[in-house]
Amino acid sequence: MAKLVALTGNEALAHAVKQCRPDVIAMYPITPQTQIVEELAQFYADGEIDAELIAAESEHSAMAACIGASLTGARVFTASASQGIALMFEMLFVASSFRLPIVMGVSNRALNSPLNIWNDMSDTMGVRDSGWIQIYNQNAQESYHTIVQAFRIAEDKDALLPVMSCHDGFVISHATEGLELLDQEDIDDFLPPREAHIPIDVNNPVTVGCVGVPEYYPEIKVQQEVATQNSLKIIKKIFSDFNKRFDTNYEIISSYKMEDAEVALLTIGSLAGTAQDAVNKLRKEGKKIGLLKLRVFRPFPIKELQESLKNVKAIGVIDRNISFGSMGGALSMEVRSALYELKNRPHIMGFPTGLGGRDTRIEHFEKVSEILLKVAQKDKVEENYKVVGCRGPGCINVTYDGV
Amino acid sequence: MSLKSLPTKQYLTPGHRMCSGCGAATTLRQVFTALEKPPIIVNATNCVEVATTPYPYTAWSVPWIHTAFECTAATASGVETGLKVLQRKGRIPKTDTPLIAIAGDGGTYDIGLQALSGALERGHNFTYICYTNEAYMNTGIQQSGATPKFGWTTTSPTGKVVPGKVRFQKDIMKIVVAHDIPYAATANPAYPLDLVKKVRKAVAVEGPSFIVILATCPRGWRTESELTIEIAREAVLTRYWPLYEVENGKYKITKDIVKKRPVEEYLKYQGKFRHLFKPKRQDALIQELQDYVDKKWEELVKLENLT
Numbered sequence: 109m110a111k112l113v114a115l116t117g118n119e120a121l122a123h124a125v126k127q128c129r130p131d132v133i134a135m136y137p138i139t140p141q142t143q144i145v146e147e148l149a150q151f152y153a154d155g156e157i158d159a160e161l162i163a164a165e166s167e168h169s170a171m172a173a174c175i176g177a178s179l180t181g182a183r184v185f186t187a188s189a190s191q192g193i194a195l196m197f198e199m200l201f202v203a204s205s206f207r208l209p210i211v212m213g214v215s216n217r218a219l220n221s222p223l224n225i226w227n228d229m230s231d232t233m234g235v236r237d238s239g240w241i242q243i244y245n246q247n248a249q250e251s252y253h254t255i256v257q258a259f260r261i262a263e264d265k266d267a268l269l270p271v272m273s274c275h276d277g278f279v280i281s282h283a284t285e286g287l288e289l290l291d292q293e294d295i296d297d298f299l300p301p302r303e304a305h306i307p308i309d310v311n312n313p314v315t316v317g318c319v320g321v322p323e324y325y326p327e328i329k330v331q332q333e334v335a336t337q338n339s340l341k342i343i344k345k346i347f348s349d350f351n352k353r354f355d356t357n358y359e360i361i362s363s364y365k366m367e368d369a370e371v372a373l374l375t376i377g378s379l380a381g382t383a384q385d386a387v388n389k390l391r392k393e394g395k396k397i398g399l400l401k402l403r404v405f406r407p408f409p410i411k412e413l414q415e416s417l418k419n420v421k422a423i424g425v426i427d428r429n430i431s432f433g434s435m436g437g438a439l440s441m442e443v444r445s446a447l448y449e450l451k452n453r454p455h456i457m458g459f460p461t462g463l464g465g466r467d468t469r470i471e472h473f474e475k476v477s478e479i480l481l482k483v484a485q486k487d488k489v490e491e492n493y494k495v496v497g498c499r500g501p502g503c504i505n506v507t508y509d510g511v
Numbered sequence: 512m513s514l515k516s517l518p519t520k521q522y523l524t525p526g527h528r529m530c531s532g533c534g535a536a537t538t539l540r541q542v543f544t545a546l547e548k549p550p551i552i553v554n555a556t557n558c559v560e561v562a563t564t565p566y567p568y569t570a571w572s573v574p575w576i577h578t579a580f581e582c583t584a585a586t587a588s589g590v591e592t593g594l595k596v597l598q599r600k601g602r603i604p605k606t607d608t609p610l611i612a613i614a615g616d617g618g619t620y621d622i623g624l625q626a627l628s629g630a631l632e633r634g635h636n637f638t639y640i641c642y643t644n645e646a647y648m649n650t651g652i653q654q655s656g657a658t659p660k661f662g663w664t665t666t667s668p669t670g671k672v673v674p675g676k677v678r679f680q681k682d683i684m685k686i687v688v689a690h691d692i693p694y695a696a697t698a699n700p701a702y703p704l705d706l707v708k709k710v711r712k713a714v715a716v717e718g719p720s721f722i723v724i725l726a727t728c729p730r731g732w733r734t735e736s737e738l739t740i741e742i743a744r745e746a747v748l749t750r751y752w753p754l755y756e757v758e759n760g761k762y763k764i765t766k767d768i769v770k771k772r773p774v775e776e777y778l779k780y781q782g783k784f785r786h787l788f789k790p791k792r793q794d795a796l797i798q799e800l801q802d803y804v805d806k807k808w809e810e811l812v813k814l815e816n817l818t
Contacts, residue, residue: 131596132589160596162588165629169585172626175578176553176589182597184589202578301602308574308590310549310608317554317577318564328566 110288117280120248120287121187121213121273122147124255126157127295128211131182131302134162134170136192139225140277141215144187167192171199171210178208179316181304183259186210189277190217193231197238203270204239205332206316209262209302211255212240214274215281216377216428218464226465227277229377229428233438239332241271241339242406244377249287251275253356256295260346263302267339276378278465290354298353340407360409361416362401365391369398371480372417372454375426376402376439379461379468383426386473397477405439410446417447420454421484424476426468427460427493436460436493455483458493459504466497471506479504512704517544522552527570528562532736534726534743535559535642538700539613542640542724545710546609549573553587555614555623556580558649559642581622584630584639587612591635609638609714616643616657619723620681631690631719638713638720641683644728652731656681660803661796663783664731674786674796679803687721688757694720696756696765700727701744705754705765712758725752733782745777750808755815762814771808774801 115123122144125133133152135145151157162177164170170186178184188196193214203210214232218224232242241261245251251273258271275281306314320328340360347358362380365387366372375383380401387399400416402409417423427437435441436458444456459476462468476496483489496504522543529536535558543550552575554560560577563570578586591610597603614623619641627639646664647653654667660679663669667676687695693716698706706724713720725746727739734742746752747766751774754766775797778784787793787800 131600132592134589158600160592162592163633164585164588165625165632169582169588169626169629172578172582172585173589173592176576176586176591177593178589179576180590180593180597181603182593184593198579199582307603308551308576308594310551310573310606313549313572313574315564315569315571315575317560318566318569319561320566324566 110290112286112288114284114286115248116143116282116284117248117251117275118143118215118282119147120252121255121275122151123289124252125185125213126151127290127292128256128259128299129183129301130159130185132160132162132174132177132184134164134173134184134186136164136167136170136188138167138189138192140217140281141187141189141192141213143281144213144215167196168199171196171203174210175199175203175206175208178210179206179308181302181307183302184210185213187213187215189215190219190231193235194219197235200235200238200240202317207268207305207335208270209259209268210270211258211262212270212272213255214272215277216274217277224464225277227279228463228465232272232274233429236406236438239269239336240406241269241343241404243271243273243404244402245273245275245280246378246380246401248280248283248285251280252287252289253350253354253358256290256299257346257350257358260299261339261343264342264346265305267335267342268305269336269339274377279378294353298350336407340404340409343404358403360404361412362403363416364399366398366400366416368396369420370396371422371424371477371484372398372400372420373424373426373473373476374400374402374439374443376405376428379426382468382470383473386470386477389470390474390477395477395481402439408442408446413443413446414450417454418450418452421487422455422457422480424480425456425458427458428462430460430463440493455489457483457489457491459496460493461496463498466511467508468497469506469508472496472504475504475506512708514703517707518547522549522571522573523563524570524572528565529558530730530736532727532729532739533558534644534700534728534739535615537739538642538724538726541700541703541706542611542710545707546714548608550609550611551590552576553583553590553610553612555583555618556649557615557618559613561649580618582626583612583614583618583623585626587637588630588633588635591637610636612637612639614639614641615648616641616645617647617655619643620656620683624686628690631687631692631721634718636718638710638722641721641723642726643723644726644731645680646731648728648731657683660800661784661787663786669786674793683723684757691760692719692721693717694756694758696722697752697754698722698724699743699747699752699754700724701740701747702754702766709756712756731783733785734780738780742777742780745772745780748772749774749777750804751777753808753811755811761818762811764811764815774804
């Protein structure tokens with residue numbers, strides 16, 4: 109029987125990790141992720157988890173240790189955020205290039221400077237080309253479920269790729285929600301123990317991490333790219349298996365009131381809930397607006413996006429970072445590329461928002477929607493992007509709580 | 512123990528691309544000679560890595576892992592922990608395979624120091640071998656924290672005003688010993704039996720062990736390839752590279768140098784110190800190096816008496 113509990117997003121994520129029976133967990137504290145490794149360390153101290161903990165002296169070493177441990181065939185987990193992910197940048201590429209099924213929990217946080225412990229997605233968007241699968245969660249329940257799915261995806265013999273399961277710092281990581289825990293037997297059945305792809309064995313020695321000269325490097329990288337592209341099919345299948353078994357409804361992209369929508373908001377992470385409220389309000393006013401929630405950012409679901417957005421006139425992509433000196437945030441730029449070849453491609457605007465933890469509210473989405481409806485009406489985009497939730501010229505701001 | 516009684520099995524096989532006279536290559540062959548069982552190797556980014564594993568070739572007949580430059584000890588931590596937990600859970604057979612980390616001086620004294628410190632503090636059961644050729648040789652002879660004072664490198668060049676590197680090298684042994692690990696030692700390929708004994712001790716202890724080995728680099732030191740071992744020996748005879756070990760905190764000089772030779776006997780082989788002798792002999796600078804060597808030796812003798 110599923111058990112109803114009240115947990116923060118971080119606690120929920122840690123509970124899922126425990127139930128996935130990891131072998132090795134590398135820990136290094138960083139706000140707003142710290143609670144995940146604290147929780148796991150407590151499980152260890154209470155004998156509730158049969159794993160070895162590595163209290164690394166940095167995130168770089170944490171990821172290096174994850175790589176070493178994963179090579180032995182162990183099921184490996186770590187968690188990080190922000191500067192931690194920036195510090196392990198180099199090792200993220202090694203992990204994915206080695207095709208290691210490491211799972212990392214991320215509580216998304218802004219990057220320095222100025223120092224900011226609050227939420228945006230500058231951290232994981234900054235490592236979008238590192239070869240990791242990236243799944244974004246809307247709430248604690250999703251965070252909990254995604255960890256279970258993530259190990260299955262990562263360890264699938266046709267995938268063998270590391271997975272980041274991301275939830276928004278504080279908004280999800282530190283907010284307590286009611287959620288249902290799955291039965292251990294069900295998880296055990298869904299997620300069998302990991303079998304090493306190529307175990308470290310002195311009787312069958314393998315050289316790992318050699319020098320890849322120009323005569324071989326591209327072939328190795330293209331194999332990695334093919335595997336990453338193909339992993340979308342695997343993710344879909346595992347979502348579907350999970351949905352059937354646990355009566356859930358996970359999709360690569362979820363849509364809401366899109367059937368007759370003329371304009372659409374595309375969100376990632378926790379903002380889908382607020383956006384949904386805004387859509388409901390605008391629908392009552394007769395506006396033909398819909399909502400898409402992108403759950404899988406890597407591999408980027410190009411065909412799925414094309415299919416979901418082919419009938420709308422304008423899209424507002426709710427970005428959670430700024431790619432300095434370009435066209436807004438990472439998500440809107442990728443959506444723009446994905447839709448370029450559509451015959452009747454919609455207009456696209458990026459709306460970077462929630463930077464450094466600034467609240468994004470229903471009122472913000474209303475203003476965004478007004479702009480999108482105008483774009484649809486005029487059949488013309490004036491600006492590539494507009495920052496939402498910021499004082500100053502050119503930005504969309506809503507005054508609340510004195511901000 | 513004699514050289515003839517040592518295992519002849521080699522894990523670093525012929526055909527690798529290291530330079531003739533490479534101190535690191537000779538050193539590693541000696542390290543492996545000490546092992547009764549085939550090891551698992553974790554290798555930092557360095558000459559050894561680059562010269563032994565150009566895909567699709569490998570010179571290693573044992574499991575060998577390279578991730579990046581600064582995290583050899585951290586990667587080894589993961590390998591050790593993974594094997595330990597899988598053996599405990601019965602998922603793989605129990606073994607006592609030696610786990611050897613190999614890094615150069617850049618990967619140990621400098622960029623890898625933090626990861627090394629973390630791994631030593633956590634107490635992983637592995638042996639860390641640092642071969643020091645006293646500069647970043649893989650990138651083409653740049654100064655490191657191990658480069659001796661007045662040593663020429665491409666980033667501590669000798670010029671009209673500056674005579675090579677301006678600071679003394681780090682005392683890596685003191686840093687490592689400060690972690691209170693069971694075993695730490697210095698070694699030198701000119702003294703193979705001493706080296707082999709130390710490797711055997713290092714591998715046998717429970718917990719982390721560390722050996723730093725002076726490895727002549729003919730390319731970087733500007734020395735003759737055939738003199739690699741002769742130069743290495745001179746480093747010991749001049750007390751420049753004292754051979755000692757620290758076993759559970761107890762210091763022991765393993766090769767007493769009763770009648771020391773002047774340090775310039777060691778310096779004069781090396782093009783990297785040429786400016787101390789030509790065009791004009793720099794007595795004051797040579798004396799400064801001699802004083803440093805004397806001070807470090809005295810310190811060592813005191814530590815031996817104290818512990």
